[in-house]
Amino acid sequence: MAFLKKFVLFLPIIITIFLFGILVSYLLSDRDANKPPSALLNKNIPNFSTVNLFDENKKLFKKDIEDKVTLINFFASWCIPCKQEHPLLEDLQKKFPNLIIVGFNHKDSKKDAIKFLEENGNPYTFIGIDDGSIGLEFGVFGLPETFMTDKNGKIIFKHIGPLDKKTIKTNILPYLNL
Template structure:
């Protein structure tokens, strides 16, 4: 009896440890660090158009419309891989606003890239110093964010988008 009394706290501790470990480790992929901005409001930003520096886009311009934000650059090879998919998105989801942020790219290179490969975006904002990417918590290109009508980030994907990701993860949110 005395032995059971002594061992009870140890068993309880062991159970707590096991459950805590399960909680801490389930669904956590070390290759996909968690996004701090998921389910939070879009950060405040202001960016000029790649084609016309007088044309500005701000956070409040995204209100009342679903927006897909994509950070890309001409020097980013994985961006090239996912690029054709944005034409498909634009065609299949005409109500979705596509906002591209050209990240740390010389203007001429960015324009040439979009001329050669086509421009699927409704607006291409310039993020020459990377400060907008910093506000969004971007740590590698390409990165894609889905914003709902309330201006909340409801989805984030790091790396090049694929048809499977579009079909299984993004489409259900549109």
């Protein structure tokens, strides 16, 4: 009974420490308000169908990539950070020629997109035109955005903003057991 009384007396302090601990753990965690976690992480690739930027007779569907490790990159010619990450995608393509890199040219003009690729190189296995509807299905809200999918058709990684060497080394290379 005496123990219970003491416990009740110290309960507010215990609760305060507990709540403070939760607050501190949130503050110290590696969270960035500008980079919210993707709602699609560990979920299936959303349904999509797209036509090739260079040849409208060539099409790509979800079923074409859902059994392959694929890097999906949303880009546009008007997006400056896309230009920044482009050489890294080219490096990846050179080092891993078997890796499928799907580029979605997001809300761009065909002419500008082709010019962008002529000037900066084309690391993509397939470039699909996205009028915004594919981006919506992938929850894209800013360019560039990159997704990694596994052989089970699940999204295993998402990166908002331009890729950098550290992100590629830590989050993309470990999945490339091609």
